[in-house]
Amino acid sequence: MIEFSYARAEDTPAAIRLSSAAAHPKYLGGGTNLVDLMRETVEQPDALVDVTGLSSAIEARDDGSLLIGAAAKNTAVAADRAVRTRFPMLSRALLAGxxxxxxxxxxVGGNILQRTRCSYFYDDASRCNKRAPGAGCDAIDGFNRYHAILGASPACVATHPSDMCVALAALDAIVHLEGLNGQRTMKLVDFHRLPGGRPDVETELETHELITAIELPALRFAARSTYRKVRDRASYAFALVSVAAALDLDADGKVRDVRLAMGGVAHKPWRAWKAESALRGQQATPGNFRAAAEAELAEASGLRDNMFKIELARRVIEAVLSELAGEFA
Known part of the structure; x- marks a missing residue:
């Protein structure tokens, strides 16, 4: 049995103080991932600091931006009127998860920090560099249908499981942090790390640092956005491939601007910078959408069981962008 202390933080300074008093603490939000990991002894904290009492406010600002407290529940964010009207891709991503x-x-904070659902990560009889650095990676030659096609390394081919984070990556979300060294902000696209040689180091969080809020900058055309998730079953399944997209066309049907991110394909939410660049200034046609997808996936590399993901990702990108372009007709 894992022995640990429990304390409920009244505010952010108290949470940081309680965390810094322990050797191996964990912040506890909803516990929907952490408790599972503790049951499997993947996580073995000596202290849990309950942060569910911290800010859960959803503040819709006059400039079109949004500030969401890290303790906000996924259900509340998905149902919020400002989220549904200004950033519908985020609401749809949350409801798909x-x-x-x-x-x-x-x-929201726990969703960002959830760990991979790779079965080898959860199985302590398997080799996993994320769970035990230097052990090896059984997923590479094992059953790898759900694993990465972008940004992987010889040390790890796991994927990030969050739907919400794919939308946040597309929306240029900013993570607000507070820790022993004070407050700071970071773009969500920079917050999660690719595996490299240290897949056990998953984020840029400093020791005892806490996510306090997520900020969504104003983006006028995000009101025309969506999220599509392709999975093995319709309920409670992680993405094989997912796409979050927002599209802005001019009067001539050319792409004025676009935001695009993918899930289920990499160790982190994957912002499709190359596809976005390829699309700007181009006619909004299925052929151009597919060409942009091919540009993004040019360096994709499949494993024995997930080669299909490369073509699937191309098709989902094309379909989602075509759907959004159709709304302009």
Whole structure:
């Protein structure tokens, strides 16, 4: 049995103080991922600092931006009127994730920090560099249908499981952080790390640092956005490939601007910078959408069981962008 202390933080300074008093602490939000990991002894904290009492406010600002407290529940964010009207891709991504019961418990901060669902990571009889650095990676030659096609390394081919984070990556979200060294902000696209040789180091969080809020900058054309998730079953399954997209066309049907991110394909939410660049200034046609997808996936590399993901990703990108372009007709 894992022995640990438990304390509920009244505010952010108290949370940081309680965390810094322990050797191996963890912040506890909804617990929908952390508790599972503790059951499997993947995580073995000596202290849990409950941060569910911190800010859960959703502030819609006059300039079109949004500030979401890290303790906000996924259900509340998905249902919020400002989220649904200004950033519908985020609402749809949240509703595509997990079950209603889990969304009622899961917090925004915890969603960002959830760890991979790779079965080898959860199985302590398997070699996993993320769980035990230097052990090896059984997924590379094992069953790897759900694993990465972009940004992987010889040390790890796991994927990030979040739907919400794919939308946040597309929306240029900013993570607000507070720790022993004070407050700072960071773009979400820079917050998660690719595996390299240290897949156990998953984010840029400093020791005892806490996510306090997520900021969505104003983006006028994000009101015309969507999220599509392709998975093996319709309920409670992680993405094989998902796409978050927003599209802005001019009067001549050319792409004025675009935001595009993918999930289920990499160790982190994957912002499709190359596809975006290839699309700007081009006619909004299926052929150009597919060419942009091919540019993004030019360096994709499949494993034995997931080669299909490369073509699947191309098709989903093309389909989602075509759907959004159709709304302009």
């Amino acid at each position: 997990a079950s209603g019961q889990i969304r009622n418990m899961a917090t």
